[in-house]
Amino acid sequence: MQRLxxxxxxVLGIEQAMRDADFWHDHVPTPAAMASRTPFCADTLAFSEWLQFVFLPRIRALIEDNGALPTASAIAPLAEEALEERLGKSELVAHLQRFDALIGGNPRV
Structure with a gap:
């Protein structure tokens, strides 16, 4: 339960960092774009869109349902590469590193 x-x-930190760094999107992508079978919907969404509209809702649903979190995560390195440089990007990446560490069994990053 502590892990959840x-x-x-x-997750709250990721959302706030996305808003602060202006990675937050006002328009929801089409259902078809979010249903891509390509990892991270890379063929249909920007990485920040994937974070906002796919990743965050899925993790929130797991938390609300007391579900099992993923067993592995390496989102932070992808974010570092995929997101454009702007003020606040490093804060967002730091939250994603915390998520990766929690999933990997080392929550104190």
Whole structure:
């Protein structure tokens, strides 16, 4: 249960960092774009769109349902590469590193 609480805190941090760095999107992508079978919907969505409209809702649903979190995560390195440089990007990447560490069994990053 503690792990789910930590994940919830991290998810809130990711959302706030996305808003602060202006990675937050006002328009929801089409259902077809979000249903892509390509990892991270890379063929249909920007990485920040995937974070906002696919990743965050899925993790929130797992938390709310007391579900099992993923067993592995390496989102932070992808974010570092995929997101454009702007003020606040490093804060967002730091939250994603915390998520990766929590999933990997090392929550104190």
């Amino acid at each position: 609480h930590e994940a919830a805190d991290i």
